[in-house]
Amino acid sequence: MTPPATPYLDALQRDGFVRVPALLTPSEVTHFRAIATEATTRTRAGQWPHFRTVPKQFPPWPTTPPPASEGGIWGVQHLLHPEMPGRTEFARFYFSEKVLAVVEELLGLKGVDNAAEKNGAEPLLMELFNLLVAPETKDFELRWHRDDIQETVSADEELRLLQERSPLGKQSHAQYNLALCPDASLIVIPGSHRRVRTEVERNAAPYEPELPGQLVVELQPGDAVFYDSNILHRGVYKARPEGGEETRLTLHGCLGLNALTSAENEDKKVRARAILQHGVGAWVHRDDAAFGIGERPEKMRANLVAMGTGEGVGYSLQG
Template sequence: MSTSIKDTYDRQGFVVVPGLIPPHDFLKLQEASDAAVNRTRKGSWPYRRTVGKQFPPFDNDNPDSWGVQHVMHPDLGESAIVFSKWYTSDDLTRVCAELLQCEEKDLQLELFNLLINPLEHSFALRWHRDDVKENALSEEEQTALNKWHTGVRNLALYEDSCLYVVPGSHRVPRTPAQRAHSCTLDPPDHPMDMPGAILLTLKPGETVFYNSNILHCASYDHTVKRATLHACTGDARYGAARGRNILQHGLSWVNDERFRDQLTLKGKRMLDLLLELQKNSSADEAGYSLDG
């Protein structure tokens, strides 16, 4: 890890790192993704993100899906094992620890989902920060941004041109012009109308690490295949700050002994930190980060 990558992450709010998926693991991840997506499309996997609902809690009101939830769940069988090995792989956790400026022993197991293309409907997410309400005042935004440095999201796999971000917006409140494009629950018709926005295209095998409270949105073209690994890892030293954003997705299944059994020793340590967060938090009391 070069200093420039950490510096880039701090300055931009994101950094793209190639080569974190070895060639022999790449095909396994693609096959595991295809299996999970096929189960979801056939209706035999209940944990999904449905078209028409941008944020949790997700429902089953639409048969079309834009995401597969909980891909390390032991009920996914061999696919879950493949995903778990990648999530706890040395290359990935090394980068997470470097960007979070913590030891690997501090890394907390959190979420792992797949972002996929809907089959029948193109779909978009509104401009948002993952744990700041759209109507937050500038002072509220700044308070949240000052403490939201304890986790990192990452994506990788197929070529992906769905993610729009505003570089540097993880550090400062929205300008009045940016607020005008992000103060409603409606996704944008033209994401590039957002001042400062760029489209971030990932090539196969590239991983983008980004601060979850960077201003971002996404647009899903139902005609273009997408199966993007979408995971996040936290620094357990500040775990309480991430409780709502993580536990709102419903993670009771991580208490299943089958899940523990499929993890490496490192994975078990990461899981124990998540279980401690669960013990000291209540998703029902905390509610949900965003509406829509």
């Protein structure tokens, strides 16, 4: 029997990222852009307490947004929170078949005869769903980094961790950016998810504007990029014009494999920290956190509830 074609997975394993054009239709982009704009406006006005603030890059973030004159926010957290306006519509996208089909391919589930799934178990795990937005009044940049590996580790340790995070070249999760506005914020170094940093990369300044082989991932509204979280990458976010429309509204999500083998226990701990460090464990178990849009989202939520509350897991990166 011929195995199914996996062009997205092939590209992800080769390059560390894969661009998926037109994942949303133009009418869907318009619909979600309106909802995302409302969420951003409420957050900028102090009416939503979960956000990412300039100039901080990684959690934990402050509980009070800085003023617009200092850059304000660059992200809205917890789009699936039961108190988030528009939550049901965000959930319809996050759990949509078009997204899950790509995720299943990237996680090696496409065409697989999954015995656990036949027995009613859900192989996927709900993880995070956030919104990345343009800062106000000033540009903002993220330093070069890998999401789960500190930049201070030795070359030998870096290689060990890269292999540990992606055993046999496979990740236990799929992470993506979906653009609702033209977006050229993500900069990656293709292939760097499979190797240690070169001497040039290791000795580069944290915000080095040009490294050999770097590529700016350009997305049009409706396009998505799925990427290995440990590819060497950074972000460059241009400030929103004063008084203008939102210039960056990018849905930033991830989903994972629920069932990990015993050989992947360390990876399971890493994913628990990477997900629960954002505070999702504080609300996902609530009675009003049910989505009401089908059985599968509830099973995926239950898998996340089983991961724990996140107390004491620590943080993947500092800064």
